[in-house]
Amino acid sequence: MPKLYLLLGGNLGNRTLYLQQARETIATQVGPIVQASGIYETAAWGKTDQPSFLNQVLEVETQLGPEQVLQTINLIEHELGRERLEHWGSRVIDIDILFYDDLVQQTQRLTIPHPQLHLRRFTLQPLQEIAPNLVHPMLQQTISELLIRCPDDLEVNPYSYSSGEL
Ligand SMILES: Nc1ncnc2c1ncn2[C@@H]1O[C@H](COP(=O)(O)OP(=O)(O)OP(=O)(O)O)[C@@H](O)[C@H]1O
Numbered sequence: 049m050p051k052l053y054l055l056l057g058g059n060l061g062n063r064t065l066y067l068q069q070a071r072e073t074i075a076t077q078v079g080p081i082v083q084a085s086g087i088y089e090t091a092a093w094g095k096t097d098q099p100s101f102l103n104q105v106l107e108v109e110t111q112l113g114p115e116q117v118l119q120t121i122n123l124i125e126h127e128l129g130r131e132r133l134e135h136w137g138s139r140v141i142d143i144d145i146l147f148y149d150d151l152v153q154q155t156q157r158l159t160i161p162h163p164q165l166h167l168r169r170f171t172l173q174p175l176q177e178i179a180p181n182l183v184h185p186m187l188q189q190t191i192s193e194l195l196i197r198c199p200d201d202l203e204v205n206p207y208s209y210s211s212g213e214l
């Protein structure tokens with residue numbers, strides 16, 4: 049079954065509760081979560097004048113194709129109250145597709161692997177926890193290697209491990 053890596057993030061409201069609700073909905077609508085990283089508190093990247101985020105990475109087994117995954121996670125974001133206000137702005141929940149097996153796809157709607165994952169410590173740190181030896185299919189480097197070379201030095205701190213348990 050295809051293996052999918054998702055990044056969850058949010059910096060508004062009850063951040064742990066939104067992550068928990070996202071995990072529960074993903075498990076029923078996308079597929080079983082086979083690994084979950086701990087939850088990290090991370091300084092806002094890109095647009096820095098906003099509250100810090102909680103981020104977590106999930107490995108999910110799914111029978112959905114990539115476009116169906118995108119449709120489903122957009123619906124979950126909508127159900128949980130996500131409003132698209134501004135690019136890189138504050139949000140209650142954001143769900144990004146990081147990898148879908150070894151697929152490389154660039155269309156207007158969907159880019160896999162996520163085009164900026166190698167530039168974002170808030171993504172690489174939780175990803176490294178559950179998939180250190182995963183090889184990026186375009187960059188041909190492992191997640192551990194990408195993390196060492198990541199130019200971003202924003203703070204990424206462990207926040208909660210118990211909530212990351214399955
Ligand atoms: N790998 C991907 N995962 C999720 N959405 C993607 C991906 N590639 C392209 N998209 C497109 O991006 C849109 C969502 O953009 P969104 O508003 O979440 O961007 P953002 O979270 O502000 O920024 P970023 O994508 O840089 O994290 C989706 O509707 C989708 O069509």
Ligand SMILES: Nc1nc2c(c(=O)[nH]1)N=C(CO)CN2
Nearest residue numbers: 057090091092093101136170
């Ligand atoms: N720390 C952190 N910063 C961000 C995040 C995020 O999830 N975590 N998401 C963004 C838009 O996708 C922009 N900036």
